[in-house]
Amino acid sequence: KIGRFTNSHTIIESKMKESLTKILEIVKPPDFYQLVSSIIKEKGLCTIVFFGVNGSGKTTTIAKLAFKLKEKGFLPIIAAADTFRAGAIEQIKSHAEKIGVPVYLSKYGSDPASVAFGCVQEARKNKRNVVLIDTAGRMNTxxxxxxxxxxxxxxxxxxxxxxxxxxxxxxxxxxQIRTFNSDIGIDGVIITKMDADSHGGLIFSVARIIKKPIYFIGIGQDYSSLIEFSPEVILKKLF
Ligand SMILES: Nc1nc2c(ncn2[C@@H]2O[C@H](COP(=O)(O)OP(=O)(O)O)[C@@H](O)[C@H]2O)c(=O)[nH]1
Ligand SMILES: [Mg+2]
Structure with missing residues (x-):
């Protein structure tokens, strides 16, 4: 029932927000840093691998996240396991230098799995506690x-x-999400370039198809432009 002085737009908007919130709750993540801390407590080391197609923002996102982890007192190390794309090793090395985080490097063409493994060993040896593995952009086909x-x-x-x-x-x-989830298994998602896109359709696809937590959204190119996902943040972007 619409009251005499109630604007019907307001009602529609609040109904829309209500149903969107329900969907957004599906992908609402647990606290990322607490999760990482609990893994470190249990195993001494938390290893995270990032994957997704070329240009999706993996390398940039890893740099942003390493920066955040360092700020919070974690001891990250980055594995440059994209040994495929030209310039990839220099790109991650330059990010790592800027944020002051160590990086484990190998040569172009070397086996990415052995780079990842070597980095895990290096982390144990040098008492780093979060390993961030950067991988090559790959077509899901x-x-x-x-x-x-x-x-x-x-x-x-x-x-x-x-x-x-x-x-x-x-x-x-x-x-991509469908293929990666069935072939490799996805534990969580980060959605980039939300500064350039406001409708956020991918968020709803994640909720519909894989129902896994979305930990962060990228909102720009600099190191501080990675924010924790929450339904409130997304609703604010949409309305
Ligand atoms: N505007 C914007 N650009 C981004 C964001 N994340 C990454 N990029 C840009 O996207 C391009 C590809 O990123 P890159 O990290 O190299 O992707 P990768 O191939 O998956 O490693 C770069 O120019 C990044 O600066 C973001 O959240 N917002
Ligand atoms: Mg990359």
């Missing part, structure tokens, strides 16, 4: 590359497998 990703997972035994998805790619990202 390329089965060789999916095999390679499976090998990285087999060898480095990550505690978390995070899919990094670009909010601008729309329906393509939905197919």
């Amino acid at each position: 390329d089965t060789d590359l999916i095999q390679e990703m499976k090998k990285i997972v087999r060898v480095s035994k990550p505690d978390l497998k995070i899919f990094v998805g670009d909010s601008l790619v729309g329906n393509d990202a939905v197919n």
